[in-house]
Amino acid sequence: MENKPRDRILQAASELFYSQGIKATGVDAIATLAGSNKMTLYKHFPSKDDLVLAFLRKRDADFTAWFVDRVESKANQAEDKLLAIFDVIGEWLEIPEYRGCAFINAAAEFPLEGNPVHRVSAEFYDRFRGYISDLAAQCGIAAPDSLALQLSLLVEGAIVSEQMQRHSGAAEHAKRAASVLIASGLSGTH
Incomplete structure (x- = not known):
């Protein structure tokens, strides 16, 4: 069963924020690692700050x-x-x-x-x-x-x-x- 896009985005962000730092990680890299795109990322997390808090x-x-x-x-x-x-x-x-x-x-x-x-x-x-x-x-x-x-x-x-x-x-x-x-x-x- 495939993970939901929101879960994939949060997992990708978690990996990148932890390994590279929050400010050093861009939303493009998160979307790419999640197998998604920025539009889908922003649909689930209206801003990078929302994603960081999640x-x-x-x-x-x-x-x-x-x-x-x-x-x-x-x-x-x-x-x-x-x-x-x-x-x-x-x-x-x-x-x-x-x-x-x-x-x-x-x-x-x-x-x-x-x-x-x-x-x-x-x-x-x-x-x-x-x-x-x-x-x-x-x-x-x-x-x-x-x-x-x-x-x-x-x-x-x-x-x-x-x-x-x-x-x-x-x-x-x-x-x-x-x-x-x-x-x-x-x-x-x-």
Whole structure:
């Protein structure tokens, strides 16, 4: 069964935006890769900005579902899930197609906070920190939002480090630092 034109266009845009960057990717290249034309592209996505936002929203849904499923499959206890986050990030950093985080990359290309692309990227990380904060709260950590921010900073740093130097072991180093932060948070609860 053939994919619908909208799906093909979104898939082509996703591949090109992630591998080449958003601003470096033209709608002609997207239409060509999708086996479509610009008229059909604009029928489904009235502007390139609409296509970029659709890409980021789909990436958010797909990555979040994959990520949470992988973390949940690796651990049963909330404390173990906090550490499993870094194992899952490590798996992702090792895929050959890895080109960094689509949301960090998009925010770098659209740095103004009011820009819709920047907002969607920031919202992804707000939800990511919320997931970590919920796990920290389940552990009984007194300041779960604070720990979530600290662990998120470690994740983001590992992502960028790995983007700058492949096979750097950044996720493992971040996990070791996270274990210290988690232990400190737990010791404050007893």
